[in-house]
Amino acid sequence: MISLFNELMISSLSPPSVATLPPSLQPPNNRNVSILVYIPKHLRFALEVMPGSRKYVFTPGARAEILAKLYSSFFGNHPGLFVPSASSGAGGGAAAGKVPQNMLLSEYQALNGKEDTVVVPGRPCSYIFKKGECCFRCKDCSLDDSCVLCAKCFHATDHSDHNVSFFIAQQPGGTCDCGDEEAWRQPLSCPHHPPLPYPEEIAEVFSAGPRVASRPQPRDIPPVQNYPLRVPVPDDLRAMMHRTIGFVLDYILDTMDYSPDEPGPPLHESDLRLQPTADPMTKDQYCVIVWNDDKHCYDELIKMLGDLTNRTREEAVEVIQRIDDYGREIVDMNTNVPKLYEMAMSIAQIDLGVTIRRAYDTFCEQVVSVLIEWLADLTRCRIGTDALVIKEIIAAELLSPRRKEMGYPINTRSPLYINDPSPTRIDALFLYHTRLWKKPRLHMKEVYAAAASLSKNHKLAIAGHFANVYHRIVDSYLLIDRDAETSIKYFALQLFTAPSVAAHIVKNHNLISRLLNMISSFFTNQISEKHIQYQTSYTGPLDVESFPFKSKRFMPVFSDLRYLCHTEPVQEMIVRNKDFIVQFSKICQLFMCVNPSKRAVMNHVEFETDAWISVFNVTLSLSRVIKSFGEAYAKATPTQLVTALKHVVHSILLTVTLQDDRLDKTKYSPTTFHRVQFGGKEYQIVEFDVLEGWVSFHHSLHWLLAELLKHTQLLSQGALREAGYEDLRAVFFEMANEQAILTIVDFPLRVLSMIAQIRTGLWVRNGFAIRGQLLHYRDYMLRELCYDQDLYILQTSLVLLNPNTVLITILDRFNLLSYFSGTLTHPTFEPQQLSSMVEELLYILIALLTEDSHANRMSVDQSVKREIIHALAMDVG
Template sequence: MATEVVVERWPGGPTVWRGEASTLPSPEVFVAHLQRAARDLDSDAARLDMLRRASRAVLRAVAPTDAAAWLAGLLCYAYGGDASRLDGLENANPKRYCGYVFQEGDICWNCRTCEADATCVQCDACFQASDHEGHEVFFHKASPNGCCDCGDEEAWALAGCCPLHRRNENETLRDPVSALDAAFAAAARAVLEAARDVLVDCVTDAVLCYEMSMPPPQGGRSRSNSVSSVGSNGEGGDAGEVDPRLATNPHMLAENDGRVHVFIHNDDWHTYDDITTLLRNCFLRGQLAQQLTQRVDAEGQAEVHYNGDHPRLPPVRTLAYARYCLRQIYSAGVIASVATDAQARTALTARVLTEAMMDLAGRNDGLMRMIAEVLAAPNATPAAGVRKAFKSGRLGLEEKVTGCGEPRLAAVEHIVRFREPYLDMFWAHEEGLEIPSTALVLLWVSDPLLPKSVRTALHALVMRLLADTAYFRLKCAEALFAAYPLLADHYAHGVGVYGDSAFDITVQIFTTPSVVEHLCRPGAEQGGTLMHVLLGSLRRAFQVARRQAPLTVALAGVPPEGNWLEHSLFLHSRYHNCGLSDLGHCFRAPGVSAFLLQDGNALGELMRVLAHLHLMDRFKRQVGSHVEYENMHWVSAFNASLAIGDFFISFFKGLLDAAPGGDAPNAEWARLLKQTVAALHRADTQEALAPPQRWGGGDPPRPMPGRAELADSQADYRKFNVLRGENSIHIPFHRLVGLATSAMGGADAARGLSVADVVASANLGLSDVALLCDLPLRNLALSSLTAAHVFRRNGLQFEHMMASYGRPPYCRLLRDPDVRCVQLAFLGLAPHARGFEFGVGLILDKFLVSRFLLEPAASAKELEVGLTEAAHGRGFLGQMGESCLDTIITVATELPAGLEAAVRREVVHALVEQDLPYSGLFKATQVLDEVPEALFAEVVGDVCERTGGERSVFCLKPEFWASYDPSFWHLPRNRHETAMQRVESHYARRKPKAKGKGKSKKAPPRPLAPPMPTCRSGFDAIRNGVLFNDVTFAAVRGALVRALTPRGAGAAA
């Protein structure tokens, strides 16, 4: 920055002040000098223009530590530069929003009665002053960047606010600027506009430090100036011409005098050892390398420099040493920046100005509004003495001025090069991205590349300004909306650290219903609606991970495409911050979920996102020796599936909360089902894991008794042996259908939803039904085969994965939706003659027991030889036959029911296994959707009684023991064994005593299983159709024959 201050009455006019910054008088004297010069100007506009130009010149030239004092003095231009007058400014309105920004460890309070959602909290001071008598409240320690929602009527009930922030009835709010003196307000706005221009220049300079290409070392034209051509002595090599899309770093020019600093920046890609090794390659001694590594982690960046002299290296902080360091840094894929002493001073100025604005915004609501308006307004047109044009090759953006003189940010063709050896073309240029140029947009876009101190200050300023709920919150959201695709894309490429990025404060914006609804309306200027932008960002993030080369060598038995799950996007679950978590926040707003269904482009993006995750982390059965190295791909894929499942639940909850009565909800859900099935067909065609077979009613999957032709209907289905082919338990399309079925089945009747009507409206054909059944049934079969130890040579990690698939709490998002998907598909079979026989035949086929159960005379050993080429692991058909029948029972029994009935069933079976405390009972219901505390307490009071003694727990009332179901799906086999023993003990204790000596009275007979639990209307057809058809009867008969006859027993063995 310039250190000379030059102020002219008008551009090119007489000089008002000229001198070095060190010669400036106090702000009061300087303001008085400006006021005397302003008397010769003939209009207020000219006087304000002179003040604006003078403020720019001063704030650029003064020492960064003095910038805050000068800003305050210039703001009080109307008061002679007396900054103390700021303390006496009058607020236009009472402070009706707390907005206290939490620090690490602060106490914050939730109130289920008052909060709009679980992200809304009160600070301790507001909570203690509020009335929450009779409410369900709890507290926790806060993380940084959250804020108190007391007074925000979109987040907190008015009655639960503290007296200070509770709005009075019929209270009207004034424009906060109107309470300020008019002359002061006009001058203050001009000064704030100047401060904004200086801040934007500082941000522009900071971003330029990250440009990756270096010019020729001697200033002349060499054959290459790319990073790969820099030799160990810092000179250029012969690797070819540099790609012109890699912008040159201006701080690496030969004419640059002064010292050159090379910084490395923190990321989620590299470990401590990686950074320490890199620094050692730059000839830093061990202790210094470790110290700088710790500084990178704590402060976000550290300068690379060695101590003393080195005989083989250029002097530290010279261009030659910078070239050498950058070659090492870029080869290691670490994010680096290059800065001069002047740039370090610029970053400090940016931080001080930001903190000064935050302080001013906290003093007065009128100043807060003016700062918000200045940051949200279009930037001044770039010109000499005003500000620089923003241009960043690293971000792929260049500021251009339109024909009407308004600056815009447009994407330029370039290469995003964040990690060697990946050279990824930036999508924004191809899609013609163009966004407004405002200070807010530039701050959001530049956020990943700002020094940590500046970024932290900017986040704090945004949090402070969000207290202006009437104006700034919406403007901030619009700026974030414009910048979001760029933020997410760079985060996917490895820029930014979890817990220290712009995504930490997006929750404050995307949980505000009015803001989300505004951004979801059609007609958005760039990129479609908010749903489309967020889903598009998520889709591009997965594309980044997929197209980059594998990070490890492909392992034996592991498909090489599975290595993409080792990308940092998966290892650190960075996809959450690329749109997924913000989508979940948006769905908390009433009616927002419906926008996704109504926006065809957004729904298409969702299907493309799911296509990336469909059948990821494939595996085959290990038929040779035991696996020697167990990769952890499954953990990354597993976490991604759980995250997508949580996203589905948030989406459906929001959709149900906004669903009106009548036929409209059925049509929306039918459209979703139809689109999902269509996308699934496209994905299935691309995968082609097995050739399709065809059934037309007379040729079902296996020979079955009582065949019948099915007029004008036929089904394509895949005959697939899970023991021979590739498998994957990650089937997001089916989970979407399954969780939708759970949501519809558990909805109140008042919402007007009918699953049968939805299926009928979707017009599912038999091929659609077969496709919906195929992969879920494979997963259920794989789970059973793993329990039979057929996959034991795949390793312990594989067994952990499959065990987690079917057990609480993970089964809620994996196994249970698979069963629900099969149940919905069976609803589609209901209208077809012999449709349920086809469905049960598919279950038998996927479990590999069609001939085993339907042809009990066939030898089990011969059947197993035909199913698997490996001799080990045979003898599984008997257990698979049992699992198959158990699956048929589950499909017919565990049908969607109301929430109260589901909670009651979970509590009963948890207590049959063991007596539990209240917290243990509540944990047992976590396998369900969110359970209201009042409903849970009512169920516990109905079915439980408290035991006495030192350790008071709950036990089941006697009349509910008969409700135990030996096939209940949320108890694994070992827990069922414990439960059965307790049932027998319970009835043995209650056995009636016989009268007389030596006599015993038998207990009355009781059924092995209780009556079927109730289910939602429309699902009864599944129960009857699955249980009462010829194929099921034949399968049961075959199982009995094999179990009860010597030949059958021998064959089963």
């Protein structure tokens, strides 16, 4: 075996002939078998023996050796197509057909002048931003806030008098959207990326049924059409590139099969030897690895490393810097298992990510890091003038299944095999992203971005695979991943915001329904073994003190849903298919009246919880989705809008009348009515006292109803008559009488009354928490999501019901009926408080009667002009 190791280690780095392969790797007695089939096995064997031959110590020399073997295999018999001779460029000193040691191919090609100089119509920029680079955004031109430009494209296009902003990229991976016709409201006329004179053709597979369109094969994705810089690629070279890249991807997956999902030492020292390993010798040599962390300061980590590993401060600083740059670092390696385990447990006690694993597996993971870096670099390389062929091969291999003839053992630990017996490589890589660390994660995102930017077909295919495993990605993001900034979940931003992609994954992958189910299951705490267990129904109030509400990671999941609902083709699906409004109403029902408050009368609240902050974060995230969802109904027919209105009204009534068990029945009672006298007339209105009852700031179903009511311009008298209704009142009164509508309106009215009481000083014993909720609810940045919606529901009630009845209800809820009947004292309000409540009521009435921007369908410009006038008028006073 030793002689075999030496034979491989000193062998030439050029592609071996059959005769030079070890006997175990030589082909059978068939002289016609292509040597191409055996190159990856030779490469695999070299990588498998490398950990032992290098004593498990990964050095720059090991990296250089890996790169040399990769390029040797990848170039095949045609290195001259990739690497110019030493005398032809600036890279003097390199042998012909070889990349200089410790240099990547793209660096060497750039050094020898291989850069894009030809403008190709229809090719997007797709420049991948590096950390620290400037990104530009134009709100006038872009479809949404996710569309950005690199400096080159921004300065080449005209944005005079536009609303432009810029920011610094905090992490690499984002791409320039110039040249992507779906990203812009109007043509940018960038001279570097002119559009195609004809639309890009979509592959037939994406027009097939969901079963076919959801799992396209590489053969279904055509190469990029009409690319003028193509060069002929020999068949044997193409086959070599496919097999080398396929092998590299399989090696990455084989290694990551044995890696843990999250860093952490085992509970007992004896469990170390039970950890899965790829080491055939199962040698008891272990490494302690510290992972990147955003919770601890440098000084704390430097002191800890110095105490545990006897490093000097300078050495500890160097280690910490490598952890920050690369995502993790080996801090110790030896055979003294008890000592290593004690060290790992000491590190874990301060909640710092740490693993203790066999040195063989750790070395293989370091090899994986080099392989991923090599793949990312290939996306920047070319063959001659062709900058696409290598990326096309990478994309094809990503979309292919793992090759079983490569000899890898199917690891039943992998979660992939539970749900999918034949996952593609990209499926597995998406799920194993959590097992990687910072640097390889960022490189993999570059690979995905480069593959997706090839063509619309490639983007649809990759988006489909991402959607297939999206629920598992969300599991890892919400429950496992320690480094959320580099999570693959954020790749959704580049995919879900493209209208064609959004339409594809909603239609063929049912992603909106799945997302709503995820949100429902997560916030009802249906979590087991680090997985969200999807349930079909849930009753009862939510526990706002549970982990899901305290997690800060749920907001990007709501953002993904909002991106999907914001695109035009998805909005058309929403209004056409009633299932969407039904499913979305259930989510809104889930958060109805969450975290209610009751006025403390005699004693101060003993313990002020900060759960209200988490609740506001959740419901405001939901309200942004509600806004996008409601905007879809601007495209609805009168019948579709009426159907949606009726369903939402029905859902509200089920909740507020306690028929669906959503509300806490220890705090909410069935609605009752009482008769009141005012102005010589008798009115029957809802009986409720805000001074004594429970009131919540959060009425998500009412916010959804308000969004739908903003499109009632579609319900002209003629359109309503065609649908069988005389007017808007008839739509509501078909399924609800006056008392039911008063019940619906009463819940947002209670919030307005509670706000008046808080501002008057009647809730001081409830502490700072209630004041904080008030400030958020009425904050000028957030009020359009909640406060303005509640006001609009009240305005609508003045149209649907007798205005006198609504006005009496408002007076009753503000506890001012007796005051306006002539009684100038109040049993609860002090004189100053009574005057303040009257002022608050006057403010509400003025808003109801004069705030007509929604009712009159004002444009954005008109609304802004109106707000500026109001602000200036107040300043003059």
